[in-house]
Amino acid sequence: MPAIFTYIVHRGGVVDDSAAELLAAARQIDPAAPVTAIVSGAGSDLETACTTVCASYKEVWKISYDVLAYPNAELIRKALVKVLPPDSVFLIPHAHFGIDLAPGLSIKLNAAYVSDVVEIEGVESTFLKVVRQEFGGQVSAHMKCDISSGAVITIRPGAFKSTEAGAVAGAVIDKSAEVGPLTAGRRYLQTIMAESGDVDITKYPVLVSIGRGIQEKDNVPIAEELAEAMGAAVSCSRPVVDAKWLEKSRQVGSSGKTVKPKVYMACGISGSSQHLAGVKGNPFIIAINKNPKAPIFQVADVGIIDDILEFLPEMTSKVRELHGVAAK
Amino acid sequence: MEILVCVKRVPDTSENEIQLNAAGSDIERDELVYSINEPDNYAVEEALQIVGRVGGKVTVVTVGNEDDEEVLRREMAMGANHGVLISDDTFAGSDGRGIAAILKRFVEQGSYDLILTGVQAEAGAAEVGGMLAAMLDYPFASLVSAIEVIDGKKLKISREIEGGNKEISEIDLPCVLSIQTGINDPRYVGMRGIRAVASVPIATYGVSDLGLDPNSVGAKAAKVQRIDYFVPTVGKGAEILEGSREENIDKVLELVAAKGGLK
Numbered sequence: 001m002p003a004i005f006t007y008i009v010h011r012g013g014v015v016d017d018s019a020a021e022l023l024a025a026a027r028q029i030d031p032a033a034p035v036t037a038i039v040s041g042a043g044s045d046l047e048t049a050c051t052t053v054c055a056s057y058k059e060v061w062k063i064s065y066d067v068l069a070y071p072n073a074e075l076i077r078k079a080l081v082k083v084l085p086p087d088s089v090f091l092i093p094h095a096h097f098g099i100d101l102a103p104g105l106s107i108k109l110n111a112a113y114v115s116d117v118v119e120i121e122g123v124e125s126t127f128l129k130v131v132r133q134e135f136g137g138q139v140s141a142h143m144k145c146d147i148s149s150g151a152v153i154t155i156r157p158g159a160f161k162s163t164e165a166g167a168v169a170g171a172v173i174d175k176s177a178e179v180g181p182l183t184a185g186r187r188y189l190q191t192i193m194a195e196s197g198d199v200d201i202t203k204y205p206v207l208v209s210i211g212r213g214i215q216e217k218d219n220v221p222i223a224e225e226l227a228e229a230m231g232a233a234v235s236c237s238r239p240v241v242d243a244k245w246l247e248k249s250r251q252v253g254s255s256g257k258t259v260k261p262k263v264y265m266a267c268g269i270s271g272s273s274q275h276l277a278g279v280k281g282n283p284f285i286i287a288i289n290k291n292p293k294a295p296i297f298q299v300a301d302v303g304i305i306d307d308i309l310e311f312l313p314e315m316t317s318k319v320r321e322l323h324g325v326a327a328k
Numbered sequence: 329m330e331i332l333v334c335v336k337r338v339p340d341t342s343e344n345e346i347q348l349n350a351a352g353s354d355i356e357r358d359e360l361v362y363s364i365n366e367p368d369n370y371a372v373e374e375a376l377q378i379v380g381r382v383g384g385k386v387t388v389v390t391v392g393n394e395d396d397e398e399v400l401r402r403e404m405a406m407g408a409n410h411g412v413l414i415s416d417d418t419f420a421g422s423d424g425r426g427i428a429a430i431l432k433r434f435v436e437q438g439s440y441d442l443i444l445t446g447v448q449a450e451a452g453a454a455e456v457g458g459m460l461a462a463m464l465d466y467p468f469a470s471l472v473s474a475i476e477v478i479d480g481k482k483l484k485i486s487r488e489i490e491g492g493n494k495e496i497s498e499i500d501l502p503c504v505l506s507i508q509t510g511i512n513d514p515r516y517v518g519m520r521g522i523r524a525v526a527s528v529p530i531a532t533y534g535v536s537d538l539g540l541d542p543n544s545v546g547a548k549a550a551k552v553q554r555i556d557y558f559v560p561t562v563g564k565g566a567e568i569l570e571g572s573r574e575e576n577i578d579k580v581l582e583l584v585a586a587k588g589g590l591k
Contacts, residue, residue, distance in 0.1 A: 074467060096489045099470045103424070103458030112551035113424060115453045133560065134451045135339070138346040139355060140560040146551045185467030185500040189484075194492030206584060212342055230584070242510035248492055255471070255488040255508075263587050265580075270341075284587040286580055287566055293345045295560070302583060303566030304576050315577045322581070 001030045001123065002150065003085060006057075007092040007101075008039045009071075013048030018093040018155070020056060020162035025091055025155045027164075028120040029128060036061055037170075038083070040076055042069040054170040056162075064176045073100035074184035081108045083175045087150040089128075094154035095254060102154050111150035114143055116273070118159040123147070136272045137295035156273060157254075194257075197249020199233050205262040206232035209252060211275075212239040213268015213289060213308050220245050222312045223267060229319040235259065237275045253278040267308040271296025288312075329384035329477070331375040332440040333408070334431060334457070335368040336390060337399040338450040352556045364399045367446025371507035373514040374475060375444055376407045382477050385409040387438070391419060391430050397530055404528060405521035406514070416534040421547025428459035430545055433538035435464060441480075443504045447471055454506065461504035469499055470506045 006022035008015060019037065026035040037053045039046065040063040053060050063079050084090060090105070092098040094116040106113035118140075119131035126148035133140050145151055201207060208227040214220060220234075227234045234250065241251045252259050253275045260281030267288050269275060276299060279285070287300035288308050297303045304311065339346065339355070340363040347356040364372075375386040387410040388403040390396045400411035414430055422430070435443065445457035447470065454470065461468030473494065474486035480501070487495040488508050499505075535542050543549060569576045 077462075096471055096487065096495075099454050100458070100468070100487075103455040104462035104468055107425070107428070107459050107462035113455060113459070114552055115455055129555070132452075134557075135341050135346045135355070136452070137560065138341065139348065139557050141557050142555040144553045144555050149551075185503065186469060187498045189496045189498060191489070192486075192494040192496060194494075205588065238509065244510075244513065251492065254490065256492050258491070263584050265584075284583065285566075286583065291345055292568075293347075297566045297568070298560065300566035302580070303568045304580070305568065306573060306576070311573060311577070314573060315580065318574075318577050318581065 001033045002087045002089050002147065004029060004033045004035045004089045004091065005061075005084060006035060006037050007090065007098075008037050008049065008053055009093060009095070009097060010039065010041065010045070010049040013045035015049050015052045016093070018095070018157055019053055020164070021157065021160045022091045022093065022155055023056060023164065024160040024162045025117070025120055028122070028160070029089060030123060034059070038063065038080070040064075040068045040071065040079060042066050045069070050172050054172060055167060056164060056170075058168050058170045060170050060172045061175045062172050063179060064174065065179065065182055067182050070188045071097055072184055072186065072188055073097065073104070074186055075182045077101055077105045077108060078182055078184075079179045080105060082179045084109065087111075087148070089147060089151045089153065091153050091155055094156050098154045102152050106152040109150055109152065111152050112145045112147055113152045114145050115154040116156050117153055118156045133273070136270055137298075138293055157277060195249060197247050199250070201233050201235040201250055201252070201257055202259050204233040206230055206265070207235045207252070207259060207261045207263070208232050208265050208267060208312075209235040209237065209269060210240055210267050210308070211237040211269030214240060214245070215309065217243070217245040219309060222309065222316075226312050226316040226319065229316050229323065232265075237269045237272070266296050266300065267312060269296055270294045271299060329378060329382055329441045329480075330439060331378060331384060331386050331442045331444065332435065332438070333368065333372045333375050333386060333388050333403070334390070334443065334445045334460075335372065335388050335399055335403060336365045336446075336449045337362050337392060337396045338365045341450065348557050348559060352558055355557060362395075362398075364402055365446050365449045367448060367507055367509050369403070369446075369514050370509050370511050371444040371446050372403045372406055372408060373512045374507055375442075376515075377512060378442070378475060378477060384441075387412060387440075389414060389431070389434060391415070391422075391427050400530055401522060401525050401528070402517055404525040405517045411528070411530045413530050413532045414534075414538070415532060418535050418542045418546045421550055421553070422545050423550035423552040424453055424455035425459055425551065426545040426549055428456050428463055430538065430540065431456070431460050432463040433540050434533060435460070437538070441501050442483075443502070445504070445506050447506045447508050457504050457506040464502075464504070467499050467503040468505070469497065469503070471508045472505045473508045473511050475505070475511075
C-alpha cells in the first residue's frame with residue numbers, strides 16, 4: 001500500500017476543516033497506511049498552521065518559501081513534484097485551490113486523477129474504488145481507479161467526517177531544501193473582497209432561496225413578495241446570478257455566501273454540492289421543485305413537488321391573509 | 329489573438345430528468361435533449377469578446393462523433409471562425425487524461441495564444457483544462473470570472489474563490505483558462521444564424537491525423553473507469569408532502585413557525 005499525503009489548506013495560519021476530513025478519507029483508503037500532512041506557506045502563518053496540524057497528524061511536511069505566502073497552484077505543484085515519493089496517493093479538498101492544482105499535478109506525477117470524491121469503498125489489488133456524482137448530483141457513479149503509479153484525488157468538502165480525537169503530538173519535517181527555486185507563469189496580485197450588497201442574507205432566520213426554476217427575471221418579484229410578507233430575505237443559487245437576475249451578494253454557495261438560517265426554503269433549486277456547501281448550521285430545509293429527481297430532495301427535511309411560479313404566490317396570499325394584510 | 333475553445337455536447341440537465349437504464353450501466357439517453365455544455369458557451373462568448381477587442385480568430389474544437397457537430401455549428405453561428413471535430417473509434421472509453429492527450433496533439437498542430445474550456449461538464453470533474461495545460465507546460469487558471477488582455481504576452485485574470493471574493497492574477501500567454509459561468513452574457517443564437525453555417529465544412533481529425541499512439545488513448549490507456557451508475561441515497565431524504573397545494577402551504581407555514589422562522 002502506498003503512502004498517503006494530504007494537502008492542508010490554511011488561511012493566515014488558520015487551518016481549514018478539510019484537514020481533518022482528508023485524514024478521515026485517508027483512513028477509508030487504508031486504515032493502516034501512513035498519512036502525512038503537507039503544509040506550505042511562509043513565516044509565522046506557516047508555523048501556526050503546522051502546530052495546529054501536529055495535533056491530528058503524526059507526520060507533517062513543511063514547505064516554506066516567501067513566494068508561497070499566497071498559495072499559487074503552479075508553484076505548489078512544482079514543489080510537490082519534488083517532494084512526493086513515487087506512487088503516492090495525494091488528497092486535497094475539491095474547492096477552488098484543489099481544482100486549480102490537482103489535474104495538472106496528476107499529469108506531472110503520471111498518477112491517476114479522480115475528482116470530487118464523496119465516498120471511498122477501499123482498495124483491491126492496485127485499484128481504488130470510490131463514489132462520485134454526475135449531472136449535478138442527480139446520479140452517482142462507482143469509479144475504479146488504477147493507483148499502481150499513484151493517484152491524485154480531490155475530496156468533496158463535508159463528505160467525510162473526522163472521528164479521531166486529535167492529540168498525537170506529530171513531528172514537523174522541513175522539506176523546503178528539496179524544492180529549490182520556484183517560478184510560475186501566473187503571478188498573484190491581490191484579492192478583491194466581495195461587495196456587501198443591499199441585503200445581508202447571512203442575517204435572516206428565513207431565506208426564500210430561488211434557483212433556475214424561477215425561469216426569468218420578471219418572476220423574481222414572486223419570491224420577493226413572499227419574503228417581504230414573511231420577514232425573510234431572498235437568496236439564490238448560481239444560475240440566478242449568472243443570468244444577472246439578482247446581485248452576487250444574494251448567492252449562497254461555495255463561491256457565494258455561507259448562510260446559517262433557521263429555515264431555508266429552496267425554491268426551484270436543484271441542490272448541487274456547490275450550492276449546499278453554502279448552507280450551514282443544519283437549518284430546516286423545505287424544498288419546492290417540479291422535478292421529483294432533484295438532488296435537493298435528498299437533503300431537504302420536507303419536499304413539495306410543485307411549480308414554484310404557482311406555489312409561491314399562493315403562499316404569499318396565505319401569509320398576508322394570516323397577517324391581515326390586504327393583497328396588493 | 330488566436331483562441332481555441334474546447335467544447336462538449338452534453339445532456340441538458342435543466343431540460344431533463346436523468347434516469348438510469350435497466351442495467352445501471354449508463355443513464356437512459358434515448359429521450360434526452362442535448363445542448364452545448366453551459367460553461368463552454370460562456371467560454372466561446374468570452375473568446376469572441378476578446379477577439380472583438382484585440383482582433384484574431386476563434387476556433388471551437390470537440391472530441392466526440394458526428395452528432396457533436398451540432399454544437400460546433402451552434403458556436404460557429406455565435407461567431408466562432410472555425411469548427412473542428414476530433415473523432416476516432418479508438419477514443420472510446422478515454423478518461424480525462426486521454427481527452428487531454430488528444431487535445432494536446434491538436435493544439436501542437438496549430439498556433440494558439442489562448443485556450444479556453446468551460447469550468448466543468450456534466451460529470452463535474454473539472455479536469456481536462458488543467459491536464460491539458462500541464463501536458464503543454466502552459467500556465468493554467470481555473471474558475472476564471474474576468475479576463476483583461478494586457479498585451480500580446482500576458483493577461484490579467486480574476487478567479488472566483490470562497491465567499492464571493494475574487495483572486496486577481498497576471499498570467500503569461502500562451503495559457504489555458506477554465507471559464508466560470510456568469511463571466512459574460514452569451515449572445516443569442518437564432519435559427520437563422522444556425523442555418524447560415526449549416527453547410528460550412530467542419531474539419532475532422534482522427535487518431536492518425538494527430539499522430540497519436542492508439543495505445544495512449546481510449547479505454548486501455550484509462551487509469552480511471554466508471555464501473556456503473558446508481559441513484560444516490562444521501563441522508564434520509566425529504567418527507568414529501570402529498571396534500572393539495574393549499575394543504576401543503578398550510579403545512580409549510582406551520583413548520584416555518586415551529587422552527588422559529590415566522591413572526
